Amino acid sequence: MSEPTGFPSQVHIYGPVPSRRLGYSLGVDILPYKTCTLDCVYCQLGPTPETTDRAGCFFEEQEILSQIQDAVTPSRGRIDYITFSGSGEPTLNTGLGSLIRKIKAMTDIPVAVLTNSTLLTREEVRQALMEADLVVPSLDAATQDVFERVNRPHPSLEVKDIIQSLIRFRKEYQGRLWLEVMLVAGINDSPEHIRELKEAAAAIHPDRVQLNTVVRPPAEGFAQAMTQERMEEIREIFGPEAEIIADFSDDPRLSGLEAVGAAIVDLVKRRPVTLTDLANSLGLHRNEAIKHLDLLRKDDKIRVVFHKGRKYYEPPGE
Numbered sequence: 088m089s090e091p092t093g094f095p096s097q098v099h100i101y102g103p104v105p106s107r108r109l110g111y112s113l114g115v116d117i118l119p120y121k122t123c124t125l126d127c128v129y130c131q132l133g134p135t136p137e138t139t140d141r142a143g144c145f146f147e148e149q150e151i152l153s154q155i156q157d158a159v160t161p162s163r164g165r166i167d168y169i170t171f172s173g174s175g176e177p178t179l180n181t182g183l184g185s186l187i188r189k190i191k192a193m194t195d196i197p198v199a200v201l202t203n204s205t206l207l208t209r210e211e212v213r214q215a216l217m218e219a220d221l222v223v224p225s226l227d228a229a230t231q232d233v234f235e236r237v238n239r240p241h242p243s244l245e246v247k248d249i250i251q252s253l254i255r256f257r258k259e260y261q262g263r264l265w266l267e268v269m270l271v272a273g274i275n276d277s278p279e280h281i282r283e284l285k286e287a288a289a290a291i292h293p294d295r296v297q298l299n300t301v302v303r304p305p306a307e308g309f310a311q312a313m314t315q316e317r318m319e320e321i322r323e324i325f326g327p328e329a330e331i332i333a334d335f336s337d338d339p340r341l342s343g344l345e346a347v348g349a350a351i352v353d354l355v356k357r358r359p360v361t362l363t364d365l366a367n368s369l370g371l372h373r374n375e376a377i378k379h380l381d382l383l384r385k386d387d388k389i390r391v392v393f394h395k396g397r398k399y400y401e402p403p404g405e
Contacts, residue, residue, distance in 0.1 A: 098363070099151045100158050101173075104370035107332055108223075108265070108297065109168040109199060113158055116173025117186065119145055120374055123175035124205040126239035127227075128310040129271055131303040132174065132374050138241040140206070142181045152189055159194045168221070169194070172201040174374055179206065184215030191218060199223060201267075205244050207252040217260060223297075224253060225267045228275055229283035237275045253291045266293035267332075270300045270321065272311040285325050296329040298322055303347065303375070347371070347379050348388070352402075355389055359399035 103111040122145070126135035159166060169190055171177040177200060180186075187198050197220035204224040206212045216222050226249070228234035234246040257264055266288055270276050275284075288296050298321060300313040312333070313321075322329045350369055354360055366376040380400060383389045390403045 097146070098154070098373065099146065100154045101363075101366055101373055102370070103158075103164065103166045104367065106168075106170075106370075107334065109170060109221075111165045112168045112170045112199070113155070113166045113196075114173060114372065115151065115155065115169060115171050115186075116372070117146060117151060117171065117177055117180045117183065118173060118175040120174045122179055123203070124179070124241045124244060125176070125203055126306070127203075127269075128237055128239065128274070128307040129269055129301045129305040131305065132372065133378060134306045135175075135239075138239070139179070140241045140243050142179050142206070144182050145180055148182055148186060148189075151186060152193070155190060156193060159196060166196050168199045169196050170199040170201060173372060176203050176205065178202050178212045178215065181211075184211075184218070187215070187218050197221060201225075203238075204249050204253055205240065207256050208248050213252070213256050213259060216256070217262075219262055221263045221265065222256075222260065223265045223267055224256075225269060226250070226253065226284070226287060226291075227269045227271075229280065229287045233275050233280055237269075237271055250287050250290070257291050257293065264291075264293045265295040265297055266291060267297045267299055270298060270313050270318070272300075272313050272317075274310070276313060276317070276321070281321055281324055288325065293328070296325050297332045298325070298329055299331075300333045302333055348383055351376075351379055351383060351400075352388055355400050356402055359392065359394075359401040361397060361399055365400065 099116050101114040103113045106112045121135050123135045124138055124140050126138050190198055199221040200216055200219045201223045227237050228246055231246050301310050318331050322331055366373045387403050389400050392399050392401055
């Protein structure tokens with residue numbers, strides 16, 4: 088079968104960016120911006136304009152593979168994982184399985200997939216993930232009402248089906264499985280719901296349970312982080328397989344919207360930077376970086392200049 092033609096070109100990789108979980112991770116984005124089955128209240132990329140459960144092939148496979156091939160050359164530096172994540176739910180791309188296979192034929196660098204788990208109910212999606220070295224599915228809710236509050240899913244999705252598909256996938260899949268649970272204060276953190284989440288995780292039987300909370304600026308202002316003390320309590324409830332991956336800072340000024348903005352301003356003070364420079368330096372997805380840059384420009388904290396056809400960001404003029 089010939090490759091599809093007529094797809095738009097874009098930059099599909101970002102990083103490598105430092106990750107607490109994955110070391111230096113080369114991100115791979117295979118979706119148009121915010122193509123997702125969920126509209127999570129905590130999403131760092133902002134709201135999903137319209138949720139979808141319709142899978143498709145969105146970009147040229149060779150375009151994606153060529154960018155990865157260029158990035159994994161030894162001269163480009165250390166890469167510990169090639170990670171499918173980015174602008175939405177990667178399993179919505181019907182070419183995911185083929186991409187994983189071809190990447191693994193290209194390099195020995197392990198392949199990871201971060202997924203919101205919603206499409207694991209589909210046999211073709213589970214099969215697409217089989218050759219990944221690491222799959223990190225998320226499960227933020229164990230009941231439908233909490234699922235709808237925290238993840239705001241496409242109407243076709245039922246959390247009970249997703250949990251059953253995770254249990255099935257764990258039995259079929261031979262690689263490493265790390266289950267991520269994003270906790271949002273006052274939404275999915277009640278003692279009763281934590282017990283239900285623990286029971287679901289125990290049935291899934293992942294290699295690790297990774298507890299996270301809202302660190303970067305969320306889609307909704309009411310999505311608030313848990314305290315470190317409460318996260319520790321929940322980790323104890325989940326048991327020895329659980330770990331906290333949220334990056335709690337001793338200095339509250341170093342988290343949230345202000346911290347990212349301050350880091351960008353500090354970076355552009357040193358030298359003019361491109362969007363790619365900035366995203367790579369700060370470990371941000373390009374779309375997340377654009378969101379912060381737009382806010383800083385509106386506040387006159389940075390400005391845009393053009394040099395030889397390229398866009399740079401620098402401090403505002405005197």
